[in-house]
Amino acid sequence: MSRGNPSAPPIIETDPVRMRETILAARRQGRRVGFVPTMGALHRGHGSLVSRAAAECDDVVVSIFVNPKQFGPSEDYSRYPRTLDADRDLVGSCGARWVFVPEAQATYPPGHATNVVVGAPAADFEGAVRPGHFAGVATVVCWLFNVVPADIAYFGAKDWQQSVVVRRMVQDLAIPITIEVCPTIREPDGLALSSRNAYLSADERRRATALHEGLRAAARAWEAGEDVAAVEGMIRTALEARDIPVDYAVVVDPLSLLAPHPGSAAVALVAGRLGSTRLIDNLPLPPRG
């Protein structure tokens, strides 16, 4: 399945009411609509989500909104890269029909006072390092799912905890959308694609491969039967060997983010700091006998 005219550039829409009507009109015609919510500064990782959506749906909409509520006061909201023209070209080449670019005044009307707060799965890891971050994510994603009532929304596995938080919210609030989580896209040396990689100096970029190397070493140890603490220690060691301070390096249940069940699948999560840039990565770990 794909949109009618893949050579046309995607249509920019800024008005939430018109956006919603456009999506509903497409669905009334029996078209399946896929949705890729983003903060812009798009790279091949986002492109892979759009391509997946275009392969599975008739129409694809990509939202670009640098959400102030999910940045902490000392974080990089103002310097977060904004590259709308390039973003539009990228998602157009991947098959997007619409690009939704809401203004902050529409997303947060005067007197805005509502937050969607996800508890347990948002508490640790990114939630602990970035207070308020996941409330900002859940609130804007809930708003987006009302304004863009698509069939399926696509998220990247790179932000594993975010995907868990979004799934939890969708289930708890009975939001009528299917969530698909798609594999992380990596550079040839294993570094996970991230808009924040652009902040890295040449030296930091070289050292940043330690995240993926640590995760791969952890996966080998996991499959060899090492216990959770030992597996977590391998990730930590890999980062520290490259002078990367570790925010966390854990092996947890993929959905609850609590201690993994013996014999079940797990996921290794890591976050480290390279200069003023925080990078995160993760690797699913298969069940083991």
Added chain:
Amino acid sequence: MSRGNPSAPPIIETDPVRMRETILAARRQGRRVGFVPTMGALHRGHGSLVSRAAAECDDVVVSIFVNPKQFGPSEDYSRYPRTLDADRDLVGSCGARWVFVPEAQATYPPGHATNVVVGAPAADFEGAVRPGHFAGVATVVCWLFNVVPADIAYFGAKDWQQSVVVRRMVQDLAIPITIEVCPTIREPDGLALSSRNAYLSADERRRATALHEGLRAAARAWEAGEDVAAVEGMIRTALEARDIPVDYAVVVDPLSLLAPHPGSAAVALVAGRLGSTRLIDNLPLPPRG
């Protein structure tokens, strides 16, 4: 407008997925659907909401769910009246087509961790006396609006602050539903109808008219040009004269619940305690020159 066969008793639906499909099917046929969310123990006040919905819509659905999350630990969740058969008869006679009675396990699936939290307008008054109450209300109403995707939802003005909180949430999250707030229904002596009136002893029932009497005295003082503090004092005096401890007695802006704007409409809100029963009431105050 009204439903096809007003003599048939309403259909009970307990399954959220089927409920949603039923509503969507009606709307696909071009029918306008009205929704009255309740906690059961229905009285003529709820009946007036259902009748209004039946007058304005083609189909009406009433939900009955005694929501544990909006009761505090020391409140009356376990003793809250449950009268499903009578409720069904009442809403049927008012024109409801469906009664949605979800089970708590469906509303709060295992691992439930999401709360919709409305800030400023939920902070004072009921929100201050009942911590967590409005998060419970907003969360379940958000869930209900996804499961019952009606055109219009009807709320009673009796729970004024609740209606403000729901409106705020709907605007902030772009929930695609229209909110109608309908006038409070009263006993002949002025007592606002409430499921909790059933708790009152004969003596408490006689004294309970003080809430409405205080509000009416306040309205006269308001129209006579008294200042806000004096108007609030009249409500408080009316309750104290009948030995009713006052939780709050305030005159505020109808939408922000902050200090009223000079020359603009306002609303008087009151809450008092009769024995172990809390009663609330309010009265809109017109603009004054």
